Amino acid sequence: ASGRAGEPSAWPPLRGELRGIEPYGAPQLDVPVQLNVNENPYGPSDACIADIAAAAAEAAATLNRYPDREFVALRADLASYLSGDAGAGVTIAPEQVWAANGSNEVMLQLLQAFGGPGRTAVSFAPTYSMYPEYARDTNTRWVAGRRAEDFALDLDAARDLVKTEQPSVILLPSPNNPTGTALPPEAVRTLCEAAGDEGIVVVDEAYGEFRRTGVPSALELLPSYRNLVVTRTMSKAFAGAGLRLGYLAADPAICDAIRVVRLPYHLSAVTQAVARAALRHAPELLGKVDELRGERDALVGWLRAEGYDVADSDANFVLFGRFADRHAVWQGLLDQGVLIRETGPDGWLRVSVGTATEMAAFRTALNEVTAVNG
Ligand code: PMP
Numbered sequence: 241a242s243g244r245a246g247e248p249s250a251w252p253p254l255r256g257e258l259r260g261i262e263p264y265g266a267p268q269l270d271v272p273v274q275l276n277v278n279e280n281p282y283g284p285s286d287a288c289i290a291d292i293a294a295a296a297a298e299a300a301a302t303l304n305r306y307p308d309r310e311f312v313a314l315r316a317d318l319a320s321y322l323s324g325d326a327g328a329g330v331t332i333a334p335e336q337v338w339a340a341n342g343s344n345e346v347m348l349q350l351l352q353a354f355g356g357p358g359r360t361a362v363s364f365a366p367t368y369s370m371y372p373e374y375a376r377d378t379n380t381r382w383v384a385g386r387r388a389e390d391f392a393l394d395l396d397a398a399r400d401l402v403k404t405e406q407p408s409v410i411l412l413p414s415p416n417n418p419t420g421t422a423l424p425p426e427a428v429r430t431l432c433e434a435a436g437d438e439g440i441v442v443v444d445e446a447y448g449e450f451r452r453t454g455v456p457s458a459l460e461l462l463p464s465y466r467n468l469v470v471t472r473t474m475s476k477a478f479a480g481a482g483l484r485l486g487y488l489a490a491d492p493a494i495c496d497a498i499r500v501v502r503l504p505y506h507l508s509a510v511t512q513a514v515a516r517a518a519l520r521h522a523p524e525l526l527g528k529v530d531e532l533r534g535e536r537d538a539l540v541g542w543l544r545a546e547g548y549d550v551a552d553s554d555a556n557f558v559l560f561g562r563f564a565d566r567h568a569v570w571q572g573l574l575d576q577g578v579l580i581r582e583t584g585p586d587g588w589l590r591v592s593v594g595t596a597t598e599m600a601a602f603r604t605a606l607n608e609v610t611a612v613n614g
Contacts, residue, residue: 257376264373272577273601275592278417278447278557280479282528282595288521295517299509307509314339314512317519318487322472325449326459335492336462339515340506343446343473343486347411348374350469350488352501354408354440355380362407364393366585368417368444383407391419391551391559393427402434410435413444414458415451418584420553422455432465440494442469446486447555449477449529450536455554459489466491474518476556477532479525485515532556536593542603549588562587572609578602 250259266276284292315334322332340346351374355361360381363371367384375382385401388394393412402410410431414423423443432441443458451457458470469490474480485507488495518525536553543550543560551559563569566589570582578601580591591602 264370266581267579269574269579271574271579273594273598273605274579275594275598275602276579276581277481278476278555278592279481280476280525280528280532280556281598282479284479284518284521285524288518288524291521292514292517295513296510299513303509305509306505307507307512309505311339311507311512314507314516317516319489321519321522322459322489325457326462327456330460330463332459332462332489333492335495336489337487338490338495338498339485339487340502341484341486341511342475343444343471343488344370345506346471346486346488347371347442347444348377349498349501350440350442351375351378351380351409353497359408360405361409361411362401362405363411363413364398366391366416366419367411368413369583371411380409387416387419387421391416391421393423395427395430398427399430399434402431402439407435407439410439410441411444412441413446415445415447415553415555417447417555418557418581418588418590419551419559420447420555420557421551422451422554423458425456425458425461428458428461428468429464432461432468435467437467440467440469440490441465442471442488444471446471446473447476447557448472449526450533450556451554452533462489462491466493469494474515477526477529478518478522479528480515480518483511483514483518485511485518532593535596535599539591539593539599546607557590557592559584559588559590561585561589563589569606569609572612573602573605576601576605576608578605 315337319332319334319337326332340349355378357379360383361375362383364387365384372382383405385398415421428443435441448457462468469488471488473486474483539558540550548560549562566587573580580589583590
């Protein structure tokens, strides 16, 4: 059989640009200390588990019916949670909220609605490696600018890139993955103004709840910019990675636009019910955030005292280096039962912040490994 015009034949008849590409994903290994995908190490209490189970049972009773396509109750609950986190004077209304199966799906939907053939998405590397995949999968042209040496945004260069490329979507994680770098409000303002009505600016706050004191959320800027979108997730601070619930706050017109591309009933009745039950337990589920921020700051201090280069972090992970052979260090840690992530610029490794016991295990293992690997 011959392939399509310009493509060699192959089976299965995959899009040419997808051939040979490995699916995205960190290794899922069953080891004692898992510090590789930025999860919250603390599971729910028995009371919370019982409440979630009851909510799932109630949803189960009507599983013969499709779920609420507009997930009205969940949108209201998310709006009220966000209003509490947005800072004084900012209220988020339910029609400003949209949700999907993880913030990955939220951002894919944003690219489906606002990207596409003939359009460009921009971000600044090193950054989250799924962004170019959303662009590829939606046939959106992908342009990555560079971050400065300290992983902050060079605002003049970023503004120039936006003026030159005229992107329809700008993806700005704050804090950034894998560096942990948060954006000052000035950066968001500058890029919202540079993008104008031709582009949307997506501030990905997947790790927003871990930001250091005094670092504001971009939610505060929503009243000023109708092209601003702030995404969040229940996967990280909220201790709900298994739930698959991500969401955004934006102008209601942006939420309405996404409704055109979303699959009908994309949020199952079980997801909606369980997310609402988890939101009722927000104080408990978020209850370890302060402790994790403390562990993070202690980890940064320890790594620096040991002589490593460490990126400032507003997230629940830390990027550190530099290693001549980072893979050997990663493997050495794994051999001692500590799984971290081989990601980011050459020579750097990323470790998630776990419990105090897990961090002690990481420190011991790192010292042993580097004593061997130099
Ligand atoms: N944004 C960033 C910066 C992330 O690191 C992640 C998860 N690794 C996500 C979004 C997506 O997370 P989820 O789909 O679980 O909400």
